[in-house]
Amino acid sequence: MNTVIQKETSEHYLAVHEILITSFKSDAESKLVTALREKSMAVLSLVALQNGKVVGHVLFTEVTTSPLSKAQGLGLAPLAVKSEYQKQGIGAQLVQEGLRLCTGLGYDYIVLLGDPEYYQRFGFKRASGFGLQNEYGVDEPFMIIKLTDCDIQNAMIHYCQEFSLFSV
Protein backbone atom coordinates (compact mmCIF):
# COMPACT_ATOMS: atom_id res chain seq x y z
CA MET A 1 0.00 0.00 0.00
CA ASN A 2 1.32 3.41 -0.97
CA THR A 3 2.11 5.64 2.02
CA VAL A 4 2.21 9.41 1.65
CA ILE A 5 4.03 11.53 4.23
CA GLN A 6 2.81 15.12 4.45
CA LYS A 7 2.59 18.03 6.84
CA GLU A 8 -0.25 17.77 9.34
CA THR A 9 -3.24 20.08 8.93
CA SER A 10 -6.14 20.73 11.31
CA GLU A 11 -8.17 18.15 9.34
CA HIS A 12 -5.85 15.46 10.72
CA TYR A 13 -6.08 16.43 14.41
CA LEU A 14 -8.86 14.02 15.37
CA ALA A 15 -7.26 11.03 13.65
CA VAL A 16 -3.88 11.85 15.21
CA HIS A 17 -5.53 12.11 18.63
CA GLU A 18 -7.01 8.63 18.19
CA ILE A 19 -3.64 7.17 17.19
CA LEU A 20 -1.92 8.76 20.19
CA ILE A 21 -4.59 7.61 22.63
CA THR A 22 -4.39 4.02 21.43
CA SER A 23 -0.59 3.87 20.97
CA PHE A 24 0.54 5.04 24.41
CA LYS A 25 -0.26 3.88 27.94
CA SER A 26 -1.87 7.16 28.98
CA ASP A 27 -3.36 10.26 27.39
CA ALA A 28 -0.18 12.24 28.18
CA GLU A 29 1.14 12.20 24.59
CA SER A 30 -2.21 13.31 23.22
CA LYS A 31 -2.39 16.14 25.78
CA LEU A 32 1.19 17.07 24.93
CA VAL A 33 0.45 17.35 21.21
CA THR A 34 -2.67 19.44 21.87
CA ALA A 35 -0.67 21.79 24.13
CA LEU A 36 2.14 22.07 21.57
CA ARG A 37 -0.35 22.99 18.84
CA GLU A 38 -2.06 25.57 21.07
CA LYS A 39 1.28 27.24 21.80
CA SER A 40 2.48 26.85 18.19
CA MET A 41 5.51 24.96 19.45
CA ALA A 42 5.58 22.32 16.72
CA VAL A 43 8.34 23.12 14.25
CA LEU A 44 7.28 20.18 12.11
CA SER A 45 4.32 17.83 12.44
CA LEU A 46 3.96 15.09 9.84
CA VAL A 47 1.27 12.54 9.14
CA ALA A 48 1.47 9.29 7.21
CA LEU A 49 -1.56 8.71 4.97
CA GLN A 50 -2.80 5.56 3.28
CA ASN A 51 -5.78 6.08 0.95
CA GLY A 52 -6.19 9.49 2.56
CA LYS A 53 -6.47 7.96 6.05
CA VAL A 54 -4.06 8.99 8.81
CA VAL A 55 -2.04 5.95 9.94
CA GLY A 56 0.95 7.61 11.63
CA HIS A 57 2.27 10.82 13.08
CA VAL A 58 5.54 12.43 14.21
CA LEU A 59 6.26 15.81 15.71
CA PHE A 60 9.41 17.91 16.25
CA THR A 61 9.88 20.78 18.73
CA GLU A 62 12.85 23.00 19.44
CA VAL A 63 15.12 22.14 22.35
CA THR A 64 17.52 24.40 24.22
CA THR A 65 20.76 23.71 26.07
CA SER A 66 22.51 24.85 29.19
CA PRO A 67 25.05 26.19 28.77
CA LEU A 68 23.67 27.81 25.64
CA SER A 69 24.98 26.47 22.36
CA LYS A 70 25.08 27.95 18.88
CA ALA A 71 23.85 24.62 17.54
CA GLN A 72 20.08 24.59 17.00
CA GLY A 73 18.35 21.36 17.93
CA LEU A 74 14.99 19.69 17.80
CA GLY A 75 13.36 16.97 19.85
CA LEU A 76 11.53 14.18 18.03
CA ALA A 77 8.42 13.28 20.05
CA PRO A 78 6.02 11.69 19.88
CA LEU A 79 6.15 9.13 17.05
CA ALA A 80 3.26 6.71 16.63
CA VAL A 81 1.86 4.41 13.97
CA LYS A 82 -1.65 2.94 14.17
CA SER A 83 -1.23 -0.58 15.54
CA GLU A 84 -2.63 -2.49 12.55
CA TYR A 85 -0.29 -0.56 10.23
CA GLN A 86 2.92 -1.19 12.19
CA LYS A 87 5.91 -3.16 10.84
CA GLN A 88 5.39 -1.93 7.29
CA GLY A 89 8.07 0.76 7.42
CA ILE A 90 5.67 3.66 8.08
CA GLY A 91 7.51 4.71 11.25
CA ALA A 92 10.76 4.67 9.27
CA GLN A 93 9.24 6.81 6.51
CA LEU A 94 8.02 9.36 9.09
CA VAL A 95 11.45 9.52 10.77
CA GLN A 96 13.39 9.71 7.51
CA GLU A 97 11.17 12.39 5.98
CA GLY A 98 11.35 14.29 9.27
CA LEU A 99 15.15 14.15 9.24
CA ARG A 100 15.22 15.34 5.64
CA LEU A 101 12.89 18.29 6.27
CA CYS A 102 14.62 19.29 9.54
CA THR A 103 17.95 19.29 7.71
CA GLY A 104 16.38 21.55 5.07
CA LEU A 105 15.15 23.89 7.80
CA GLY A 106 18.77 24.35 8.90
CA TYR A 107 18.68 22.54 12.25
CA ASP A 108 21.92 21.02 13.53
CA TYR A 109 20.76 18.02 15.51
CA ILE A 110 17.78 16.02 16.71
CA VAL A 111 17.41 14.32 20.08
CA LEU A 112 14.85 11.80 21.29
CA LEU A 113 14.03 9.41 24.08
CA GLY A 114 13.25 6.05 22.56
CA ASP A 115 14.22 2.46 21.93
CA PRO A 116 17.88 2.43 20.78
CA GLU A 117 17.31 -0.75 18.81
CA TYR A 118 14.72 1.05 16.69
CA TYR A 119 16.35 4.46 16.29
CA GLN A 120 19.98 3.48 15.72
CA ARG A 121 19.05 2.31 12.20
CA PHE A 122 18.47 5.97 11.29
CA GLY A 123 21.88 7.02 12.66
CA PHE A 124 20.83 8.07 16.17
CA LYS A 125 23.55 7.52 18.78
CA ARG A 126 23.64 7.47 22.57
CA ALA A 127 23.68 11.16 23.55
CA SER A 128 25.69 10.57 26.73
CA GLY A 129 28.59 9.67 24.43
CA PHE A 130 28.69 13.40 23.60
CA GLY A 131 28.36 14.40 27.27
CA LEU A 132 24.71 15.32 26.73
CA GLN A 133 22.19 14.93 29.52
CA ASN A 134 18.43 15.11 29.74
CA GLU A 135 15.96 16.05 32.45
CA TYR A 136 14.37 12.61 32.63
CA GLY A 137 17.29 10.75 34.19
CA VAL A 138 17.64 8.22 31.37
CA ASP A 139 20.85 7.28 29.60
CA GLU A 140 20.66 4.69 26.82
CA PRO A 141 17.25 5.77 25.41
CA PHE A 142 18.40 9.40 25.14
CA MET A 143 19.76 9.62 21.60
CA ILE A 144 21.05 12.21 19.15
CA ILE A 145 21.68 12.50 15.45
CA LYS A 146 23.75 15.37 14.11
CA LEU A 147 22.44 16.88 10.88
CA THR A 148 25.44 19.18 10.47
CA ASP A 149 29.05 19.21 11.62
CA CYS A 150 27.95 21.15 14.71
CA ASP A 151 29.69 21.28 18.06
CA ILE A 152 27.10 20.02 20.49
CA GLN A 153 28.50 18.37 23.60
CA ASN A 154 28.72 18.52 27.40
CA ALA A 155 25.34 20.17 27.92
CA MET A 156 21.92 19.60 29.42
CA ILE A 157 19.18 19.42 26.79
CA HIS A 158 15.87 21.01 27.73
CA TYR A 159 12.59 20.22 26.00
CA CYS A 160 10.04 23.03 25.95
CA GLN A 161 7.76 23.70 28.92
CA GLU A 162 4.88 21.57 27.58
CA PHE A 163 7.00 18.45 28.14
CA SER A 164 6.89 19.02 31.91
CA LEU A 165 3.92 16.62 31.79
CA PHE A 166 6.61 13.94 31.64
CA SER A 167 8.86 15.26 34.41
CA VAL A 168 10.39 12.68 36.72
Ligand SMILES: CC(C)(COP(=O)(O)OP(=O)(O)OC[C@H]1O[C@@H](n2cnc3c(N)ncnc32)[C@H](O)[C@@H]1OP(=O)(O)O)[C@@H](O)C(=O)NCCC(=O)NCCS
Ligand atom coordinates in the same frame (compact mmCIF):
# COMPACT_ATOMS: atom_id res chain seq x y z
C1 LIG B 1 7.60 2.64 17.36
C2 LIG B 1 6.63 2.69 16.20
C3 LIG B 1 6.33 4.13 15.85
C4 LIG B 1 7.29 2.01 14.99
O1 LIG B 1 6.41 2.15 13.88
P1 LIG B 1 6.43 1.10 12.65
O2 LIG B 1 5.71 1.72 11.53
O3 LIG B 1 5.99 -0.23 13.11
O4 LIG B 1 7.99 1.08 12.36
P2 LIG B 1 8.73 0.36 11.15
O5 LIG B 1 7.77 -0.41 10.33
O6 LIG B 1 9.57 1.38 10.53
O7 LIG B 1 9.69 -0.63 11.91
C5 LIG B 1 9.18 -1.55 12.85
C6 LIG B 1 9.66 -2.93 12.56
O8 LIG B 1 9.01 -3.37 11.38
C7 LIG B 1 10.01 -3.88 10.50
N1 LIG B 1 9.55 -3.59 9.15
C8 LIG B 1 9.69 -2.44 8.49
N2 LIG B 1 9.17 -2.54 7.25
C9 LIG B 1 8.63 -3.78 7.16
C10 LIG B 1 7.92 -4.48 6.15
N3 LIG B 1 7.65 -3.91 4.97
N4 LIG B 1 7.51 -5.72 6.42
C11 LIG B 1 7.75 -6.30 7.61
N5 LIG B 1 8.45 -5.69 8.61
C12 LIG B 1 8.88 -4.45 8.38
C13 LIG B 1 11.26 -3.13 10.84
O9 LIG B 1 12.42 -3.82 10.43
C14 LIG B 1 11.14 -3.05 12.33
O10 LIG B 1 11.60 -4.26 12.88
P3 LIG B 1 12.06 -4.40 14.40
O11 LIG B 1 10.80 -4.69 15.15
O12 LIG B 1 13.00 -5.53 14.38
O13 LIG B 1 12.65 -3.11 14.81
C15 LIG B 1 5.33 1.92 16.51
O14 LIG B 1 5.67 0.64 16.96
C16 LIG B 1 4.44 2.60 17.55
O15 LIG B 1 3.64 3.48 17.24
N6 LIG B 1 4.56 2.19 18.83
C17 LIG B 1 3.71 2.73 19.90
C18 LIG B 1 4.10 4.14 20.26
C19 LIG B 1 5.57 4.23 20.59
O16 LIG B 1 6.08 3.46 21.38
N7 LIG B 1 6.24 5.21 19.96
C20 LIG B 1 7.67 5.39 20.08
C21 LIG B 1 7.98 6.24 21.24
S1 LIG B 1 9.73 6.51 21.22
